[in-house]
Amino acid sequence: MSLRRQLQLGFILFTLIMTFGSWPLIDSASQIVQSFDLILNGINPMVTSLQEIQNNAGIVESEFISTAFLLQLQAARGDDLQSDIKGETGEFETAWVQLQESIRRYDQLSLDDEDNEFGENIKTSANAVHDSGQEILRLLENDSVDLGALTENFDRFETASDDLRIVLAQAFAHEEEELVEASQEASLIANDNVIANVVASIVFIIMVAVFGFVIYRNIIPHLRQLENSSRRIAEGDYRHRVSLKVKGELGSLAESFNSMADTMVKRNLELARLNQDLEFQIAEANLARERAENADRVKSAFLASMSHELRTPLNAIINFTKFVVKGVMGPVTDHQVETLNKTINSAKHLLALINDVLDMSKIESGSLNLFVEDDINVNDILNNVKGTAEGLLVDKKSVSLEMDVETLPLLRGDRQRILQIMLNIVSNACKFTEEGFIRIQARPCDNHIELVVKDTGPGIAPEDQALVFEPFKQTDTGLRQGSGTGLGMPISLKLVEAHGGQLRLESALGQGATFYVTLPVKSEMLVPVTV
């Protein structure tokens, strides 16, 4: 049976026993009440009415005696006391009416046959007293007293009076008996009631004890076992199981407890396996990261070294050639100078390529470090750019260079990188513009500066504009131009972004191109180099 059913059944049983067990107690209590009711409302009024009869009988007798006395007095003195006697006779009759009244009340109250019998006897005796009394008074009123009749009636009066007293005494005795009987009965029932109460209490205590014991036997040890088991499993004894072979809720609790433990073990195993996998993966990832970092270091070192190694011979090529051009080695013809300058330019282009490749590889490996300084004068940088642009436009007389530069606030950033950005953009403009103008504008704008380079070159088609900023991609025009690395603009974009700025392009085919560079005056992402 399930625990719930057991508890329900126990409760119902308990309630039933309590209900039926307490019935006799209620019954005996009501009997006690009845007994007291009898005493209070039955016997007590009877006694009272008997006392009333006794009183009234006394009054009748005393009125009779006083009337008789007055009549005798009249006879002895010969006075006419007629009116007083009439009054006395009236009082005797009044007392008699009251006595009759009280006897009638007694009849009404009478409880049993015995009471009725007493009533009849009282009535008979009282009537006899009245009749004989009345007769005596009548005889006394006559002038000639019939002594024989008077004596006879006096005898009757005495007998009747005695009878009445006796009957009343008997009636009193009877009521007393009744009272004792009723009291005894009530006492007896009360006694029984006390016993019944004690018995009921004992039964109740036993039942509670049994009920408690049953609950204790059926539930507590199992709960203890479950508690014990859960503690053991919690302490790490995962192989432990509850061995509880009971039906009902506790049984299924034990079953689900065990299946929970099974699941936990399975989970633990799975977790352990996953953990192992994870550790393995972490180890692998660490290894891969170390390898990658190592490879990165090697690559950086290689690039740095290659740059160094390439620059050293370029130093020789460019500068020896320059000395020849300058005539340090002896006279040179214009034709020779022209050719030698081409050599120099090619060498410089090679140098630019080396620089760009180095920059791009730094950007892609995330190791581009800016040499950040405060107080960078961008106006100076723009002057430098202007100088370079003029040099590039020496042979393009139909292209004018316009400067529209306001005084800019001092900037936080990498001086050389900002110059590099602007040189890239402006030299591109110089390279592609054959006619018209190149305009460099600069203005401060809140907490940033805006640098604008506008040209009247061939422009860039919208679909090609994204290509401009992608490494190693050049537009058709760029490719036709045949020079450049295809890295200048991507590097510029990255450098602008590294400064926390923006670089964008507005152009249409045949409409020229405008590059907008926005740089924050004091970017929070830049930390000045300290020496």
Add this chain to the structure above:
Amino acid sequence: MMPDNITVLYVEDDQQSREIMQLLLQMEMGLTNINIFADSSDFITRVLVIQPKPDVILLDIHLRPHDGFEMLSMLRQQPTFAAVPIVALTASVMNEEVQKLKNAGFNGVIAKPIDVDTFPGLLSRILHGESIWRIIE
């Protein structure tokens, strides 16, 4: 621009670079007191015998037995060279390396390849006590 009689010391292990510097200082700038070391062995002994004492010292960085940083530190330990401008001349011009040079106490850096047209101006500025950290090729 600058006095013709200044004394220059240049330490460089690359033959071509030495020749270019010789041409530059002598032919272009007309200097006469030019001292050029091809290596850094017995460096400080050789430096101390130079008469008159160099007014400016140009050091290559990657050379043996002592690299540019070691030579700088040796020179700075000599009271007579504590205030002499010392410039690194190197083909390694990555930011990290420039930072290292600056931290080590060089007065400037000039990148290789040398721009023979701007070099005299740079040298003059350095002699006037300026530090040159940014060279645009």
